[in-house]
Amino acid sequence: MFFWALFRLSLQVLATVLCRLRAAVAPRVASSLRPAAALWLWAFRLHPERGRPNPKYPLLLPIFAFKGFFVENRICSLFNIEKPIVQAGMIWCSGWELASAVSNAGGLGIIGSGSMYPEVLRQHLEKCQAATSKPFAVNLPLLYPNIEQHIDSILEFKVPIVFTSAGNPAAYTQKLKAQGITVVHVVSSAKFALKAQAAGVDAVVAEGFEAGGHNGREETTTLVLLPLVKQVCSVPLIAAGGISTGRAMAAAFALGAEAVQVGSRFVASEESSAHLAFKSAVLSAGEGDTLLTLKELTPVRLLKNPFFQELVQAYQQGSSPEKLVEILGRGRAKKGMFEGDLDQGELEIGQVSALIRSIKPAADIVNEIWTEFQQTLVCMGNLVHNA
Amino acid sequence: MFFWALFRLSLQVLATVLCRLRAAVAPRVASSLRPAAALWLWAFRLHPERGRPNPKYPLLLPIFAFKGFFVENRICSLFNIEKPIVQAGMIWCSGWELASAVSNAGGLGIIGSGSMYPEVLRQHLEKCQAATSKPFAVNLPLLYPNIEQHIDSILEFKVPIVFTSAGNPAAYTQKLKAQGITVVHVVSSAKFALKAQAAGVDAVVAEGFEAGGHNGREETTTLVLLPLVKQVCSVPLIAAGGISTGRAMAAAFALGAEAVQVGSRFVASEESSAHLAFKSAVLSAGEGDTLLTLKELTPVRLLKNPFFQELVQAYQQGSSPEKLVEILGRGRAKKGMFEGDLDQGELEIGQVSALIRSIKPAADIVNEIWTEFQQTLVCMGNLVHNA
Numbered sequence: 001m002f003f004w005a006l007f008r009l010s011l012q013v014l015a016t017v018l019c020r021l022r023a024a025v026a027p028r029v030a031s032s033l034r035p036a037a038a039l040w041l042w043a044f045r046l047h048p049e050r051g052r053p054n055p056k057y058p059l060l061l062p063i064f065a066f067k068g069f070f071v072e073n074r075i076c077s078l079f080n081i082e083k084p085i086v087q088a089g090m091i092w093c094s095g096w097e098l099a100s101a102v103s104n105a106g107g108l109g110i111i112g113s114g115s116m117y118p119e120v121l122r123q124h125l126e127k128c129q130a131a132t133s134k135p136f137a138v139n140l141p142l143l144y145p146n147i148e149q150h151i152d153s154i155l156e157f158k159v160p161i162v163f164t165s166a167g168n169p170a171a172y173t174q175k176l177k178a179q180g181i182t183v184v185h186v187v188s189s190a191k192f193a194l195k196a197q198a199a200g201v202d203a204v205v206a207e208g209f210e211a212g213g214h215n216g217r218e219e220t221t222t223l224v225l226l227p228l229v230k231q232v233c234s235v236p237l238i239a240a241g242g243i244s245t246g247r248a249m250a251a252a253f254a255l256g257a258e259a260v261q262v263g264s265r266f267v268a269s270e271e272s273s274a275h276l277a278f279k280s281a282v283l284s285a286g287e288g289d290t291l292l293t294l295k296e297l298t299p300v301r302l303l304k305n306p307f308f309q310e311l312v313q314a315y316q317q318g319s320s321p322e323k324l325v326e327i328l329g330r331g332r333a334k335k336g337m338f339e340g341d342l343d344q345g346e347l348e349i350g351q352v353s354a355l356i357r358s359i360k361p362a363a364d365i366v367n368e369i370w371t372e373f374q375q376t377l378v379c380m381g382n383l384v385h386n387a
Numbered sequence: 388m389f390f391w392a393l394f395r396l397s398l399q400v401l402a403t404v405l406c407r408l409r410a411a412v413a414p415r416v417a418s419s420l421r422p423a424a425a426l427w428l429w430a431f432r433l434h435p436e437r438g439r440p441n442p443k444y445p446l447l448l449p450i451f452a453f454k455g456f457f458v459e460n461r462i463c464s465l466f467n468i469e470k471p472i473v474q475a476g477m478i479w480c481s482g483w484e485l486a487s488a489v490s491n492a493g494g495l496g497i498i499g500s501g502s503m504y505p506e507v508l509r510q511h512l513e514k515c516q517a518a519t520s521k522p523f524a525v526n527l528p529l530l531y532p533n534i535e536q537h538i539d540s541i542l543e544f545k546v547p548i549v550f551t552s553a554g555n556p557a558a559y560t561q562k563l564k565a566q567g568i569t570v571v572h573v574v575s576s577a578k579f580a581l582k583a584q585a586a587g588v589d590a591v592v593a594e595g596f597e598a599g600g601h602n603g604r605e606e607t608t609t610l611v612l613l614p615l616v617k618q619v620c621s622v623p624l625i626a627a628g629g630i631s632t633g634r635a636m637a638a639a640f641a642l643g644a645e646a647v648q649v650g651s652r653f654v655a656s657e658e659s660s661a662h663l664a665f666k667s668a669v670l671s672a673g674e675g676d677t678l679l680t681l682k683e684l685t686p687v688r689l690l691k692n693p694f695f696q697e698l699v700q701a702y703q704q705g706s707s708p709e710k711l712v713e714i715l716g717r718g719r720a721k722k723g724m725f726e727g728d729l730d731q732g733e734l735e736i737g738q739v740s741a742l743i744r745s746i747k748p749a750a751d752i753v754n755e756i757w758t759e760f761q762q763t764l765v766c767m768g769n770l771v772h773n774a
Contacts, residue, residue: 189674209596210608218675221597221608223629223638224738228674231742242610251610251638253770254763287576287615288605318705351611355618376641381768383640 074236075259078182078202079161080135082106083370084259085249086205086238087266087362089139089163090213090348091115092338096124097271098362100131105363106370110163114141115334118149125157135160137184142167155179166214169199177202184238188216190228197233204233205261208241212264212350215292215299223255230256244352246372250380253373262369264350269362275340278347281305285353294328296321303347307332461623462646465569465589466548467522469493470757471646472636473592473625474653474749476526476550477600477735478502479725483511484658485749487518492750493757497550501528502721505536512544522547524571529554542566553601556586564589571625575603577615584620591620592648595628599651599737602679602686610642617643631739633759637767640760649756651737656749662727665734668692672740681715683708690734694719 075084087094087102089110099109111128113121121138128136138159140150143166151172154162162176165186173183177200185196186205193204206229208222209215220228222241230237236259239252244265252260267274268282285303292301293311302308314327328346336345360368462471474481474489476497486496498515500508508525515523525546527537530553538559541549549563552573560570564587572583573592580591593616595609596602607615609628617624623646626639631652639647654661655669672690679688680698689695701714715733723732747755 222610224597247641250641254634254637377767377770380764383764
């Protein structure tokens with residue numbers, strides 16, 4: 001009895017020494033694993049009553065616990081950021097103001113270039129660089145018509161990270177990487193994740209069915225998608241879709257993600273360039289107020305509004321895809337999200353809008369998610385079986 | 388420096404004493420929180436270098452950590468089980484063999500009475516009671532035509548727990564509770580969760596869009612649904628939909644669940660009464676192989692097969708709901724899941740089938756989920772920020 005108690009105590013002391021040692025070697029590493037806690041939990045494998053290893057603790061527990069001593073958060077290292085929270089690049093919503101605010105708060109801000117003319121992107125890059133000295137990224141939809149001009153601007157302004165989406169990652173990944181740019185691709189299935197990895201991307205974003213805007217045909221939710229992608233990919237995994245809180249971030253980490261990409265929550269930030277009417281519509285959205293539609297064209301999750309009802313009617317009348325394209329017309333997204341036309345505009349937002357109830361500065365959002373994430377981790381650690 | 392190190396060490400010793408004390412008071416409580424780990428983490432709030440509280444740790448951390456000393460897993464206490472893992476009551480798949488195997492392994496097994504004649508249910512109850520001395524439950528679809536006969540059997544065999552679904556919880560909750568039965572209701576939205584709570588249920592199961600079989604109209608995924616339900620309900624929350632592993636279980640706990648209900652994984656168990664052909668179809672299902680359909684009638688998630696394609700064609704031809712009812716006909720679920728007709732049968736299974744690759748004894752499934760859950764908790768605890 002006494003021997004085991006002493007042994008456990010000495011393990012704890014050793015843990016503290018190791019922790020100090022490690023802090024001396026890599027004093028500024030963010031989000032790393034805590035070796036001392038690992039050892040502490042290992043010590044607990046020893047049964048408090050019977051003075052021998054507790055059979056209720058699986059044999060592999062110490063290995064899992066020890067692994068923590070060597071593993072870092074690969075996304076923080078890759079992007080050179082403090083907190084593995086990425087703000088999604090969103091058309092009409094994420095310009096330089098939002099991106100720089102998120103980067104300044106220790107996350108990764110992304111300028112959504114999909115809704116910008118080449119000249120507009122250049123202005124945003126200039127202003128973003130003036131507003132932050134921290135790394136930020138550009139989201140590049142690979143089907144963008146003037147993509148070469150966008151890439152020229154990215155190279156000229158030495159943007160360190162590019163998130164590509166909506167297209168074949170094989171097309172530009174190597175070109176960008178040859179210029180020293182970190183490339184991340186957004187996917188909605190394990191199949192596309194494998195393709196992206198084969199193309200040489202540095203990380204993938206796996207985005208589930210609950211996400212706003214354009215979405216995958218498989219309708220796989222984040223909870224199921226993350227382990228599917230994790231199974232086949234060795235590059236770091238960023239979770240997206242349905243994440244607006246620290247608890248959801250912890251859930252994503254439990255499923256193997258090393259960072260989260262948050263979209264909808266940042267639409268309702270002070271720095272987002274979304275129209276105030278759209279932001280207000282996000283705040284008042286409840287459960288079931290968004291739905292995936294236009295599955296015959298490109299599936300997209302929209303807030304239900306008169307335009308959405310028009311689509312529903314067209315479906316009920318058995319309209320052809322051509323007819324749907326005609327109804328959709330052009331410039332609907334700008335009309336809805338940027339100009340605030342809640343009737344006739346296309347309002348792209350995620351299911352998680354049902355949880356968003358306030359407009360806040362982006363830095364506050366980053367810090368709230370981060371704090372809740374850590375609180376949740378502590379609670380999770382405390383849950384370890386104590387029979 | 389030395390003072391703080393000593394203070395931290397003494398906190399750790401105190402933690403150990405508290406842990407022993409608690410083990411003496413409630414030696415057999417399962418899945419409880421670990422007060423020692425809480426204190427240990429609290430001690431870490433003290434900055435190792437500067438000898439004062441680490442500002443990187445939020446002020447509320449110790450409160451979150453300490454809460455662990457008082458909180459138990461309410462689902463384990465409510466059901467009197469060891470592991471908060473519930474096997475979903477599934478038509479044609481979960482008879483007495485599966486339910487008793489899960490209960491014997493420390494989880495909660497459920498007999499799915501929705502596909503049973505009253506006489507068949509009585510046989511299953513008898514055999515289940517002979518096969519296990521542990522608690523098990525019956526799933527009762529509230530729209531079942533002979534529900535009174537089922538309830539009589541449940542009372543006669545003194546079944547301690549009933550899971551109700553597919554109907555108004557106000558109808559039978561009080562009647563069952565008056566007989567000392569624990570009542571749990573399955574919901575797909577926060578709105579219905581509130582109704583169930585008002586009806587007096589002891590817990591709710593929140594089932595997301597990714598789940599197999601019948602499903603909600605809002606299409607809310609588990610990741611978004613759990614926090615929405617948690618916001619409005621004070622009764623314990625059981626997560627369902629998309630959960631087949633210990634990592635997914637940990638994700639559900641991060642979102643506030645106190646237990647998980649696992650369906651699809653147990654379809655592919657040795658004790659499930661699903662036809663072997665259906666079990667094999669589940670094993671070979673990949674991502675995107677299930678889809679929610681029949682939204683005009685009752686939304687249901689099915690594995691894509693020739694019958695499913697028939698429905699797709701009917702939709703493309705703009706068929707009326709009446710026509711759909713005609714195509715559906717009667718007995719499709721039995722034909723597919725119980726008799727193994729993979730062409731013409733209705734094959735109800737969740738998205739998570741894409742992750743299921745083996746048929747195993749139910750006890751092994753319970754233990755694997757439980758072990759991985761604990762390993763994930765340890766890893767999560769280790770992730771606590773160490774900048």
